[in-house]
Amino acid sequence: MISHMDDVAGLEHDRDRLGRSSTAERVADILRERIAQGFFSPGQRLSEEAIGAALGVSRNTLREAFRLLSHERLLEHRLNRGVFVRVLSTDDVADLYRVRRVIEVSAVRHASAEGIAAMREAVEDGERAARENRWREVGTANIRYHQALSRLNGSQRLDDLMRQLLAELRLVFHVMRNPRSFHEPFVARNRTLLELLAAGETEKAERELVSYLDDAEALLMEAYRPQP
Template sequence: MTMTAHDLISGLAEQVALSLRDRIIGGELTPGLRLSETRLAAELGISRNTLREVFRLLTRDGLLRHEPNRGVFVATPSMAAILDIYRVRRLIEIPALAQGWPRHAAVVKMHAAVDKAEGLKAQGDWRGVGSANMEFHTAIVALADSPRLDRFFAQVVAEMRLAFGLLGSPEELHAPYIQRNRDILQRLEAGDGPAAAGELERYLGVSERNLMAAFARLTGE
């Protein structure tokens, strides 16, 4: 089957959209940041038409927002969106962990993420610690062996990073959870997935309350 020009543009736009999503997950693109169409198209080596398709895809996913006569901005999560993110995380992560196999390949990734977070903590790289934390939770979802869940959770991770990006102290946000991640991992490796899931449920409750309290202080909601 011959690919049309539209197919090529759409495929390229999807690839670039994934790349920009990764930059959001990495904390490089922060909430409220205005994206210059001219500068970004030149940086990415794509046409402005292709970039507009990228913007459309990421706006559809809630990661960007378009303001008439002002341009395109990285989205700023609302309190309702944060609550919904945690609701979704509980529905996905807790069952995946409870039923997780201790020798699953994803457990190696969980280990790597915790080790990485501890190393970055020693360097004072708290944005990097946040990225490692997201890698840890992505690996938890991978325990379910569902490519569809993996793809869906990548979107959730990007939205979570936007929520984290609203706060001024990434150390305060991420420091308490490095050891919690290690504890969850140890319970899973010991063959007690339900105990690991129980620890994760408590973890998510504390994380949600802390994030909501910080968000409320920031926005006055």
């Protein structure tokens, strides 16, 4: 009997992807994607009645979804006034990059062969998309790159934090008028950092990463200053 179980053992890994589908969570998934794609603009209010009617769910269920996204800092819940798509201040951007420096610098010190392979894939995807002038894809490849970098830490919780953090940053990206000017310089720098890590040059890699993040923050701040 047990011999038959061995065939099924591999499935246990995917088990959590089955049961975890309550309506509220699926609603949250939909809204999260819409926000990430810029379908909802920062500052926009999300009406319970309108969205509830549009998705065909009750207000209570929708409110549960709102709570989830508020906790992820994608929505902002103001008492008796509703939920709004988060508007990041320059202080928020500064804080996000403080966290990125902590997590990603630590990741560089934990570099491993398998982890670097995942980064390499993201780099090549980004380079390919850049050659074909698909800058939206360059952006997503860049996000995958930094997720892979963060994963070097080997911590589920830091991965979650990084994912949430990059989702917040997307709120800023959508405000920028010219995505190419922001993403273009970092295609090459992703490659540079990758090769330094692959060569075991962690010292140089760390310096490159810090300079990388400083530049990215400065560029973002520059593009973000006008309308705060």
